[in-house]
Amino acid sequence: MTKRRSTHATTRIAGESVHLEGPERPWLEVNSLDDLFKHEAAIVDRINQTMNGGYLFMTNPLMLFADIGVVLSKRAREDLIRLEPRIGLESQVAYRALRSAKEQQNLRINLRGLLERKTP
Numbered sequence: 459m460t461k462r463r464s465t466h467a468t469t470r471i472a473g474e475s476v477h478l479e480g481p482e483r484p485w486l487e488v489n490s491l492d493d494l495f496k497h498e499a500a501i502v503d504r505i506n507q508t509m510n511g512g513y514l515f516m517t518n519p520l521m522l523f524a525d526i527g528v529v530l531s532k533r534a535r536e537d538l539i540r541l542e543p544r545i546g547l548e549s550q551v552a553y554r555a556l557r558s559a560k561e562q563q564n565l566r567i568n569l570r571g572l573l574e575r576k577t578p
Contacts, residue, residue, distance in 0.1 A: 512567025
């Protein structure tokens with residue numbers, strides 16, 4: 459796992475989130491699920507600072523990860539889909555439509571985590 463500085467992924471201006479333009483290079487390289495969960499709080503914060511980030515996450519988390527600079531290795535991606543098979547089923551068309559929106563949705567979704575935790 460490597461954290462890198464991004465030139466622009468998400469920005470807050472005067473407390474308001476603005477739409478993401480995409481990082482020029484990865485912000486975070488994730489090689490395993492352990493890496494993903496180790497940096498979950500930072501990833502969730504980055505998603506919540508992205509305009510419509512909660513909606514984008516629910517629409518297609520894998521595309522949102524790429525847009526905010528989180529690069530999943532092949533192994534991490536496969537393990538994540540194995541853990542939560544619905545992740546690979548989301549609509550790319552709906553994601554792109556929501557991503558192109560110029561305004562924040564009326565109802566804001568703030569994530570508290572990336573996946574539902576199953577308790578034994």
